[in-house]
Structures are given as C-alpha cells and as structure tokens.
Amino acid sequence: MSLPHAILTALLEKPSSGLELTRRFDKSIGYFWSATHQQIYRELGKLEADGLIRALPAEQPARGQKKSYEVLPAGRAELERWTSATQDPKPMRDTLLLRLRAAAVVGTAGIEADLRRHLELHERQLTEYREIERRDFPPGRDSPQDRLHHLILRAGIDLETFWTRWLAHALEEFAALPDGRAADTGDAGDAGVTDGAASNGGAGTTPPR
Amino acid sequence: MSLPHAILTALLEKPSSGLELTRRFDKSIGYFWSATHQQIYRELGKLEADGLIRALPAEQPARGQKKSYEVLPAGRAELERWTSATQDPKPMRDTLLLRLRAAAVVGTAGIEADLRRHLELHERQLTEYREIERRDFPPGRDSPQDRLHHLILRAGIDLETFWTRWLAHALEEFAALPDGRAADTGDAGDAGVTDGAASNGGAGTTPPR
DNA sequence: CCCCATTGTGCAACTAGTTGCACAATGGGG
DNA sequence: CCCCATTGTGCAACTAGTTGCACAATGGGG
Incomplete structure (x- = not known):
C-alpha cells in the first residue's frame, strides 16, 4: 500500500x-x-x-550487482x-491491549513478565530517539526539512514516552491486584465458560446492550 | 494472528x-x-x-441461522x-508520518488539509473514549476487571490525546513554514538528518534522461 | 399479500506482509 | 590459493487482512 x-x-x-x-x-x-x-x-x-x-x-557486467x-x-x-491525497487512518491493531483484555477474563498470570519486557523495549527505543534528536537536531537547525524531520521524530519520542508511562502505570496496577489472577474465573465447568457475561455487568468498554 | x-x-x-x-x-x-x-x-x-x-x-432448523x-x-x-506467551511488539507502520517524510522532499502542498481532517477524527475519537470513561467507570468501580478495562481505555485516551496534540503542533509548524513548499530550498550542504537524507540537495530530483 | 429495503451469513479473489529458503560474489584466515 | 563466513540479491510459498460480491430471511409500506 x-x-x-x-x-x-x-x-x-x-x-x-x-x-x-x-x-x-x-x-x-x-x-x-x-x-x-x-x-x-x-x-x-x-x-x-x-x-x-x-x-x-x-559498469559491472551483471551478476553480483549492487x-x-x-x-x-x-x-x-x-x-x-x-x-x-486524502487518506483514512488505518484502524488500530494492538496485540498488547488485546492480551490485556483477554487477561481480564482469563487471568493475568504470566502476562506481567512480558509487560515488563515491553517496557524495557520502549525505554530503549525512547533512548535511541532522544540520542538521534540530540545528534541531528541541535538548536539552530531549522530549515523546512529540519523542521519536518524533527516533527516526525517528535512523534516517535512522544509515542514511546506514552508507552513507557502507560506500561509503568499498568505494572503498578498489577502490583495492586489481589493476586496473579485478575479474573474471577469461578471455573465451574461449563458455567465457567460463560462467566464473563455475568461478571461483565456494564463494566469495561463493552456497554450492556 | x-x-x-x-x-x-x-x-x-x-x-x-x-x-x-x-x-x-x-x-x-x-x-x-x-x-x-x-x-x-x-x-x-x-x-x-x-x-x-x-x-x-x-431450535431453528437451518437457514437464516443466527x-x-x-x-x-x-x-x-x-x-x-x-x-x-512472550510476544514481540509488531514493527510500527504509520502512513501519516511517512507522508510527512515524503512531504519534506516533495513539498507540503496539499497535505495540510488532510492533517486537519485527521486532527478532527482523533478529537472525535477522544471525545468518544472520554464519554465511555464517564459512563462505564465512575469512581468506586474497581473490581480487577474494571481496573484492567479502565487501563485499556486509558491507553486509548492517552494515545488520542497524543495524536491531537501532535497534529495541532504540526499544523502550527506548517503555518510557520515559508510557504506551501517545504522542499526545494536547495540547502545542499545539509548533512545527516537522521540518515544523511538531505545531503543530496536535489540529486535525483530531476534525473537526466 | 407481496415487494423490496434491511439484516445477517458467507464465499472468492485479491493485496500486503512474512518466512524460509537459494545462491552468487567477496574477502580475510588457514 | 582456496575455503568458508559474510554480504547482497532474489524467488516462492504462506498468512493475514481487504474488497466485492452473493444470497437467504425478515418485516414494514403500498
């Protein structure tokens, strides 16, 4: 595309x-x-x-091109x-948010470690972006290209900042949760299969019909 | 996936x-x-x-199921x-940022209107999220599910907040640009914006036939 | 009562992105 | 000097997501 x-x-x-x-x-x-x-x-x-x-x-003849x-x-x-040209924003797809939503019904055991790992990855990325900013955009450079490129880099920085903050906040939240288990998975056999519906009760982003 | x-x-x-x-x-x-x-x-x-x-x-027999x-x-x-399970974050793909990068070399004419449109879309989405938050997460609700769902919604709110701010900032920046044209300012000696991008100073712009 | 807009279910073809190789050229170490 | 790890180019098969329909059931208006 x-x-x-x-x-x-x-x-x-x-x-x-x-x-x-x-x-x-x-x-x-x-x-x-x-x-x-x-x-x-x-x-x-x-x-x-x-x-x-x-x-x-x-002037190379053929193979091994470059x-x-x-x-x-x-x-x-x-x-x-x-x-x-006018273009619509692509609908969002974020696995981590989806997994969190799944964790809300199936239990949070095991996801915390990966959250922590993601936090680290985003911190690393953020550091890298800041490094680039320091190196390539010292004060004073402000041709139109510089401004646009800086603007783009700023988007990256701000996005990574958002993720690191949000993930840190999520981890705090997890620490405050009863235990590793977020969902009341009252595993009552086949009833347990549908328990999410009952406990949903208007909570979450799924409003009751 | x-x-x-x-x-x-x-x-x-x-x-x-x-x-x-x-x-x-x-x-x-x-x-x-x-x-x-x-x-x-x-x-x-x-x-x-x-x-x-x-x-x-x-108990319906077959066709017209539901x-x-x-x-x-x-x-x-x-x-x-x-x-x-551990999962790596998907590499990012954002058309708008890409288009801005293209605009830096090919000119910003025409993109501003779409930026404005995107700003509106994100503002609308933000409003919607806030509405959901007000409706579904009044203070006091804080079962583990509520907390997780709220956390997810917060991510949406914060992301939209980022985009609206960033787009508003981008539009300000545009207003301050020389004119509709960001490129063609012929600054040939401009080394190493993020990857040596601007250093060609128009080479390839008008390729010899 | 019957027509046709709406609702609900689904197939098929296509496009974009990913994974897993294959293989040529190059160049430093034995 | 020759071997093999590395670098560079590329094909093919697959997976995920999108677009464009097809068609059955339903139900309110003429």
Whole structure:
C-alpha cells in the first residue's frame, strides 16, 4: 500500500541499492514504516517495471550487482499525488491491549513478565530517539526539512514516552491486584465458560446492550 | 494472528452470533483490534472446526441461522496460553508520518488539509473514549476487571490525546513554514538528518534522461 | 399479500506482509 | 590459493487482512 512510496521517498533523499535501502529502513524511515529486504527488492522490481525508478548506469557486467536506483519524474509525480491525497487512518491493531483484555477474563498470570519486557523495549527505543534528536537536531537547525524531520521524530519520542508511562502505570496496577489472577474465573465447568457475561455487568468498554 | 484470540475473548465475555460479534467489535474490542464481519465469520468457522468453540444448540432448523457460539475448554486454554506467551511488539507502520517524510522532499502542498481532517477524527475519537470513561467507570468501580478495562481505555485516551496534540503542533509548524513548499530550498550542504537524507540537495530530483 | 429495503451469513479473489529458503560474489584466515 | 563466513540479491510459498460480491430471511409500506 505505502511501501512503494516509502521507497520513492528514500530514493529521492538519496539514490541507493536494495541493500542500502534496507539499511536505511532499519535506521530511519523504518521507524515508522518497517520493511524487510525481500519486500524492498520485490518492490524495486515493480517500481522499475512501472517506470517510476530506473537503475543507475554502472559498469559491472551483471551478476553480483549492487544496482543503484534513482527516481524518475513519473515516480516523483506519483509520490506527490499520494502525499497530498486524502487518506483514512488505518484502524488500530494492538496485540498488547488485546492480551490485556483477554487477561481480564482469563487471568493475568504470566502476562506481567512480558509487560515488563515491553517496557524495557520502549525505554530503549525512547533512548535511541532522544540520542538521534540530540545528534541531528541541535538548536539552530531549522530549515523546512529540519523542521519536518524533527516533527516526525517528535512523534516517535512522544509515542514511546506514552508507552513507557502507560506500561509503568499498568505494572503498578498489577502490583495492586489481589493476586496473579485478575479474573474471577469461578471455573465451574461449563458455567465457567460463560462467566464473563455475568461478571461483565456494564463494566469495561463493552456497554450492556 | 490474533483475531481468533480476540474472538475467544469476546465470546468468553458473552456468547454471541457472528453479527453480534461484529457489532461488539465496532464498539469495544475493535477499538484496538478491528475486524470486518467477513473476517469474523471465517474465523468462527475455523475455531469451530478446531474444536475451540461450538455453536450453542438452538431450535431453528437451518437457514437464516443466527447461530450463537460459546467457548469450549480447549478454547479457553488456548487463550490462556496465548495471553501469557512472550510476544514481540509488531514493527510500527504509520502512513501519516511517512507522508510527512515524503512531504519534506516533495513539498507540503496539499497535505495540510488532510492533517486537519485527521486532527478532527482523533478529537472525535477522544471525545468518544472520554464519554465511555464517564459512563462505564465512575469512581468506586474497581473490581480487577474494571481496573484492567479502565487501563485499556486509558491507553486509548492517552494515545488520542497524543495524536491531537501532535497534529495541532504540526499544523502550527506548517503555518510557520515559508510557504506551501517545504522542499526545494536547495540547502545542499545539509548533512545527516537522521540518515544523511538531505545531503543530496536535489540529486535525483530531476534525473537526466 | 407481496415487494423490496434491511439484516445477517458467507464465499472468492485479491493485496500486503512474512518466512524460509537459494545462491552468487567477496574477502580475510588457514 | 582456496575455503568458508559474510554480504547482497532474489524467488516462492504462506498468512493475514481487504474488497466485492452473493444470497437467504425478515418485516414494514403500498
């Protein structure tokens, strides 16, 4: 859906080979649009076939390529079109929140460790973003590009800040819970299977019909 | 990947038919795990075939069903397993941030209107969440389920708060930009914004034929 | 009473993303 | 100098999610 446009952007910023793109995706654009090298190679092929990019002329004969690509005018036009077109936000999908919801009915045993792990991952990411900010956006730099790139980085920083705070809060909440077991899973055989309904009683984000 | 588990959770909370699930996904679980009715029906079929859920015995003969499903012990066990298993966070993919990055190289003309629209959508969502919070979580409710559900809702509220703030800030930034055009300011010596992006100073912008 | 808009269930084809390889070129260590 | 670990490019099969229908049942308005 958007991978071709991510690639066009990256190539406009700097013509690159598949591998270079892969590296740059790992470092930068990939922070908000991840892609594997296989996806990138496949997409480069399509973009070339569609006449949006072309291989830079190089003098190696064939195999073991290191082919570099650059964007053609048609590619830039397509990127411009796509960037300014109205697009609806994709509906959200978050596994962790879903698991928490499941834990509310099935018990919180076991999930806490993973919450803690996620907290650490987000802290690490946050640190990395802050490092980038310190390095690439010292006060004073404020060309339009700088401002936009900084704005994007700020989104990353703020999102990671949100997650670290929220996860920390969640863990506190867990500590205050009766014990490892959040749900009253009054495991009464087949009755237990449907107990969530009874104990729901208007609680949660599921309003009673 | 997680849709079956979302369905198991929903069915544990309350046995339902495909349509009821669809409705509930629109209102509640779908806030963080959206699914279409087609996905839900397909998945219900699989879950039943796998013996994780079963159709509640009902007395209609066949067609025009309104079949309701409930979770079997095997389904509950699977949900428990999944909930407590370690899982890596999915790499992020955000179109809006990607488009902004594209705008930094291709020009910001046209994107501002959509930013404004997104701001409105997020404000609306935020209002909705706050409404739910007011309605379903009055002070005093604090069974373990309530606390967990509230925690999840809080994540939604805080995320929407982040987006509305960030988008508002982005729009301010845009207002301060030279004009509709962020790119083409020809600052060729601009090294290493996050990945050396701006250093090409327009190379590839107008490729030689 | 019958028509047709609405509600509910579902299949099929497609698109996007992931996983698991395959294999060529390169280059430093034995 | 040659072997094999590493780097770089790529195909194929699979999984998850989306889009576009199809069609049965229901129920209120003419």
